[in-house]
Amino acid sequence: MVEKVLMCGNGAVGEGAIQAGCRHYFGYPITPQNELTAYMAERLGELGGVFIQSESELAAINMVFGASASGARAMTSSSSPGISLKQEGISYIAAAELPCVIVNIMRAGPGLGDITPSQADYFQAVKGGGHGDYRLITIGPASVQELYDWTAKAFYLADKYRNPVMILGDGFLGQMMEPLEVKKIEELKLPPKTWALTGAKDRSANIIRTLMLKVGELEEHNKKIQDKYKRIEKELIEYEAVLTDDAEIILVAYGTCARICKESVFLLRKEGIKAGLIRPITLWPYPSAVIRKISNNIKCILTVEMNAGQMVEDVKLAVMGRCPVHFYGRMGGGVPTSKEIVDEIKGLEIK
Amino acid sequence: MQRILTAGFGGQGIVSMGKMLAYAGMKEDKHVSALPSYGPEMRGGTANCSVIISEKEIASPFISHPDTLIAMNQASLDKFSELVLSDGLIIANSSLVKVNSDIRNKIKVVEISADHIAVEFGNLKVANMVALGVFVRETAEIKLDSLKTALEKIFPPRRHNLIPINIKALEKGFKR
CATH class of the missing domain: 3.40.50.970 (Thiamin diphosphate (ThDP)-binding fold, Pyr/PP domains)
Incomplete structure (x- = not known):
């Protein structure tokens, strides 16, 4: 190592x-x-x-x-x-x-x-x-x-x-x-960069x-x-799934927000709430198929971002109405806490 | 898991304390994270660093409620003492910090005149190491030797002449 x-x-x-x-x-x-x-x-x-x-x-x-x-x-x-x-x-x-x-x-x-x-x-x-x-x-x-x-x-x-x-x-x-x-x-292994501008000696420009x-x-x-x-x-699609197998509520977040959401998932599980996390690693291309598939079997999704709601649009495009998609965000340098996210989930009307 | 918040003026070596703790934890094969405040408040105002040392993978590097607050100035105690968990610990640099009985009644407080001790050693800047020595004694979360090793990594080689006085300060806080 x-x-x-x-x-x-x-x-x-x-x-x-x-x-x-x-x-x-x-x-x-x-x-x-x-x-x-x-x-x-x-x-x-x-x-x-x-x-x-x-x-x-x-x-x-x-x-x-x-x-x-x-x-x-x-x-x-x-x-x-x-x-x-x-x-x-x-x-x-x-x-x-x-x-x-x-x-x-x-x-x-x-x-x-x-x-x-x-x-x-x-x-x-x-x-x-x-x-x-x-x-x-x-x-x-x-x-x-x-x-x-x-x-x-x-x-x-x-x-x-x-x-x-x-x-x-x-x-x-x-x-x-x-x-x-x-x-x-x-x-x-990668193909040689035959297109590069390296001087056209003995080859066409x-x-x-x-x-x-x-x-x-x-x-x-x-x-x-x-x-x-x-x-x-x-x-090229990469993502991380945390406790999604039996989850009823899925958090979707990336980067710093995903770290915080991971803690929220553990806190929710301690209280018996079946939460899981999908963390897109590639943001483009987006793991839409993964989110679409999981949306068939869950009650709702909460997307968490440090903005006014941007990635949540891609989540909605992936879900296409199969389950409700909620959003929680902080703006202007605000960072959500794991407890805020837990409270947000508890406050959702989940059917 | 131990969640530590180091806080004080910019220039008191607050982020260095955080780095030292994280480095020492890492040396002991624990999971660690150190998140410095880097906002505009750093210049002249308060600086802080959130450190987590854990046996398990760290999900969020953020700390809402620290187990231990190391308050190197009054502003940090005033700002953060309420967040400390009831079974937690406050280490206060009593050279600059007055702890009222309200706080003392709620949470365990250990006071150390870190600035005075550091000045006696001939360098005010090692006050942070005195406080770290106290942290090791009170929590046994990491070993003093791990912090000593960390000094070699935190200081660039051209500053290695300062390591002995930092070790002295660590030991003073640890033994006191």
Whole structure:
């Protein structure tokens, strides 16, 4: 077994990237993800990689665009307002089918908001925050270990599908310290990046562009990337199920909220209430089929988020009226307690 | 399971205490989490860190009601004493904290003049270690040796010259 280290979530994301072979990081500081930027500065300095604190978020995401186009494993990170600034670049990268990892350690908004934790960027992440029809593979880890494991895996998924991947955390996950096993990352086989811009010596030139003016060309391109999204939806669904086998009430939550809900489930079980938890790990593609299946056999669902009700829409789309879907949320940096959630469940009219 | 809330001014080493406790628990193969407050209140106001040390997997890293509150200043005692479980413990830095009889009647309180002891050692900053020594004596949740080992990991190598005085402070709190 690998020796454990005590690390904060932001550091774990950084080490996961390093272990996955990321040697190109571009970012602009913002709380509560600064430990990640600092970590990359230190580690990439040691390793002779490329670390650039850019002049702005727009510059950072376009540096990722460039590094990825030339075949490098590249990453940027920010928190909510900074991620908003990056949306144009993210749309371009998705259109160009380039792999990269984007980390959003969410803070409370809207606007500049403050630095407290939040999950209010769910829509932006999973529905396409920039313009045009595109998808980000979106991962919602819930522990320091998962932040490490999934960041490392994100680089593989990005390369495999030639698609940007977003790690969607929040301020608490970024700041929280837990034991971390810095596991060796197994290099899985991937096709060579024959599309990369590496200099066209002895081969014909590669072109990466997102402007497609020829009649019908853009529609064909859209069809192609939508087919890819369908493939991802088939191949990549991850979730955790806690005490769902005999459950009558299911909590659905991700990230920090899922940790709190897990405790609520244990508290409810102590009182004889048959509660369970579904924790989506992939937020896009969403584990809709799992939720749809379970909704046939339960009394109701309660979705818990640190926002005004975003993921609950995907839960409702999955359930399609098979059982009632309730919502409990805290906004603007508020964090639900396990007892609040227990009380919310007890207050529901359950038939 | 032991839920500990360390609290005090920014600069009193409140988050370091949390890290030390979590690290020591981890060294003893327990499940641990440490969640620092990182909000705007940290500058000049109160800082706190929620630490859980548990034999079982930790579901939520949040603490609504701590088993132990380590209050390094008055504001933290005033803010958090009501949350402590009735069979819990308050460790108060009596150099800066006055504990009234209301609190004393409800919950076990151990007072230690951590700041004064630290100043006698020649470094006010080790007051937090005095308090941690008291925590180990009162709860036996972790071993003093695990905290000593943690110092080597918490301090960057260039600060390792400060380890002996921190150990002295830990031992003083533990023995007192």
